[in-house]
Amino acid sequence: GKRYARKTRDGAIGTAFGFSLAPLLARSTEIEQFAAKAEADRLELQRLRERLTLCRRDIAKLIDVVVEGELPGDWAAVQEHFRTLVQSIPRAPGIDDLTPLVEALEILREQVANRLQTRVKRQELSGNPDQTERHIQESKPESIIELEPRSGNEPSKRQPIGPVGEANRIFPLGLVLKACPEIVNYGPDGTVRSWRDLMIAAVTVRSMLGVYPSAYQEACAVMGTENAAAAMACILERAGHINSAGGYLRDLTAKAKQGRFSLGPMLMALLRANGFDVRSAS
Structure with missing residues (x-):
């Protein structure tokens, strides 16, 4: 507690008052x-x-x-x-x-x-009935035309046109999702169970982030459809730090053409940021 006193001119206590913090304690x-x-x-x-x-x-x-x-x-x-x-x-x-x-x-x-x-x-599936049936029966992704409108100028084969090797290595889907968990929210029914689901989610994210279809199609042609989808997942994960998602993807595609870009370091950096031990990642 604390007490205060006010004395008179002759030294006597004229007024006394005080308060205590005991009730608060x-x-x-x-x-x-x-x-x-x-x-x-x-x-x-x-x-x-x-x-x-x-x-x-x-x-x-x-x-x-x-x-x-x-x-x-x-x-x-x-x-x-x-x-x-x-x-x-x-x-x-x-x-x-x-x-x-x-x-x-x-x-x-x-x-x-x-x-x-x-x-x-x-x-994409409304053109030829036989083609439509084939697309429905096939569970693995075979071409970007299943997900994006064709411009008519894409390579007819799925093989990337860029340098082969580490630059076009396809990483495990589970590793991509650990590094880029945000992409799961945009998959079918809010989940990603396969590469096809990831590619569908990547198309949604591409639209949401304002990336032109031509930029994404070029990335698919150079990196491969799986790596292009994974790259979009990485861009979504770092969207708050990227001014132009479309420009960023085009820059990655240009570097991939020259053999100066690999998805691995980007995935490893995101894994570390999410608290995973990258030494056990492969």
Whole structure:
């Protein structure tokens, strides 16, 4: 406790008062719990704001792809729903405000991405019935034409045109997913079980990040379809540090043509960043 006294002119105590921190000490555990909850709420609100920002950005970019590609469908309704959700965000939202909004936006993002994937696959498989049946029966990826519109100038074979060897080594899918876990969210049904799933996810990410189809097709021709998909996964993992995903991919492709780029070091760096022991990776 602490006591204060005010004396009169003759030295006598005229006024005395004081206070004690003992009641606060008695409630210290309760106060610590309140403080911990306040900090947890602050972090949760920050996390929700980040998820909200990412969802808004992703959906806006996906809708831009739809508009630019003039894809058929009731996309006006999607845009209106997106606009309604965004307009319902309060000026100073709390956790209770953001939680349902973020969930609704994430559902919308998944729906738009799935519809785009379906359109891409239908567009590629709608030409020849025999070819369509063959594509459906084959489970392994054979060509980038299954995933991206052809320009008519791509090499007819899947063999990369760049230098062979380490530059075009195909790394295990499990290693790629450990290094680039973010790509899994864009696979069919939110998962990646095969190289084909990864390639489908890479097409979605390519559209979302604004990478032109021609840039991705060239990367597939030079690196191989698996490595091009893995490269897109790496770019997504470092999207916050890359100004232009398309320019970055073209630069990697140009280096791969000259034999100056290998996917290995990039994957190893991301593995280390994610806390994996790269000495056991192969």
